[in-house]
Amino acid sequence: KIYLLFDEIQLVSNWEKSINAYRIDLNCDIYITGSNSKLLSGELATLISGRYIKIDLYPFSFNEILEYYKVTNGNLTKDNEKSIFNKYLKYGGLPRVLDFDDDEKIDYLTDIYSTIVLKDIIYRNNMRNIGFLERLIKFLITNTGQIFSVNSIKKYLKHENINVSTNTISTYLKHITEAYILLKAQREEIKTKKLLSVNEKYYCIDPGFYQLQAGVNKSRGQILENVVFLELIRRKYRVTVGNIGKQEIDFICRKHDKTIYIQVSESILDENTREREFNPLEKISDNYPKYVLTLDDWDYSKNGITHLNVIDFLKNENI
Numbered sequence: 600k601i602y603l604l605f606d607e608i609q610l611v612s613n614w615e616k617s618i619n620a621y622r623i624d625l626n627c628d629i630y631i632t633g634s635n636s637k638l639l640s641g642e643l644a645t646l647i648s649g650r651y652i653k654i655d656l657y658p659f660s661f662n663e664i665l666e667y668y669k670v671t672n673g674n675l676t677k678d679n680e681k682s683i684f685n686k687y688l689k690y691g692g693l694p695r696v697l698d699f700d701d702d703e704k705i706d707y708l709t710d711i712y713s714t715i716v717l718k719d720i721i722y723r724n725n726m727r728n729i730g731f732l733e734r735l736i737k738f739l740i741t742n743t744g745q746i747f748s749v750n751s752i753k754k755y756l757k758h759e760n761i762n763v764s765t766n767t768i769s770t771y772l773k774h775i776t777e778a779y780i781l782l783k784a785q786r787e788e789i790k791t792k793k794l795l796s797v798n799e800k801y802y803c804i805d806p807g808f809y810q811l812q813a814g815v816n817k818s819r820g821q822i823l824e825n826v827v828f829l830e831l832i833r834r835k836y837r838v839t840v841g842n843i844g845k846q847e848i849d850f851i852c853r854k855h856d857k858t859i860y861i862q863v864s865e866s867i868l869d870e871n872t873r874e875r876e877f878n879p880l881e882k883i884s885d886n887y888p889k890y891v892l893t894l895d896d897w898d899y900s901k902n903g904i905t906h907l908n909v910i911d912f913l914k915n916e917n918i
Contacts, residue, residue, distance in 0.1 A: 600626055600627060603621060604630045608633055609633040615646055618631065618647070619646040634778070658804065658807075659692035661914070663692070664683060667697055692806070693711060696807060715779075716778075720778045720780070731771070735752070736775060738756075739781055739801045740812040741812050744802065745800065746798045747798065747801065748799075751798075780804055781804065782801070782803075783800070784799060784800045784802065784840050786840045787840065788842050803825055820863075823894070827850070827863050836859075837853045843883065847879065848862060860883060863909075864892075864893050865893060866894060866895050867899055890912070890918070891905070892912050893906070
């Protein structure tokens with residue numbers, strides 16, 4: 600059997616017809632890669648409908664990074680794992696990052712980020728307002744995990760003396776998510792299971808990009824929520840943001856016949872914070888598993904709600 604591998608194939612005109620011709624004429628397996636979500640949304644899906652498997656690739660998970668360090672350094676202690684986790688929060692999981700020292704990590708991340716913005720967003724979509732695009736991406740990344748609507752973004756930009764239409768913002772958001780630099784999570788009304796069409800959340804594809812954009816102003820709570828979201832996506836969950844009354848549940852996660860609810864907080868040592876994180880979960884009437892994930896080492900599980908350290912959650916792929 601022949602194996603054909605094509606990288607960044609979306610850059611070639613009419614590539615769909617060639618791929619289909621190879622499939623028909625040759626005894627072959629064909630592997631095609633591309634850094635844009637529109638790769639399989641065009642003619643190829645029609646030409647080879649039902650004959651392909653789509654695989655989403657993400658930066659390394661925390662578990663994969665631990666495997667790398669085990670191979671290169673041997674068994675790890677609990678302190679080693681915490682140190683590696685802190686580096687993961689700061690520099691992310693792009694594989695080459697693991698080979699560089701700290702200064703080189705930032706240079707590498709900057710180059711990758713710039714390439715995505717330039718090649719996969721600006722060139723691909725022939726975008727002209729580059730300054731606005733960069734400001735919009737920075738705003739979304741530094742406020743990762745916050746609820747936005749197109750109108751709220753417009754009001755913020757107007758305050759910054761940037762006047763753009765809601766249509767322009769929507770178009771730019773579409774291009775940004777298609778390039779996988781940001782992932783979108785819709786909001787859901789828990790009681791009715793209705794998806795809400797406004798006020799979405801955006802999460803960065805890699806914690807390292809958050810470090811680049813937020814810098815010294817970065818929020819540990821925000822990046823923890825981002826890391827948990829990425830892990831849930833890797834585990835093939837369909838993730839939405841829950842809305843119950845005036846309260847929010849960070850993540851409703853579903854796959855097949857499995858559902859779990861998750862709250863993420865840096866710490867719940869403070870009693871008021873603990874109440875704020877547990878209370879929305881306690882209002883859910885079904886019996887699906889509910890988790891509160893933090894950096895705390897104490898166990899505050901109660902009322903059927905499991906409190907876990909984030910590192911333990913990331914290492915336990917059975918959740």
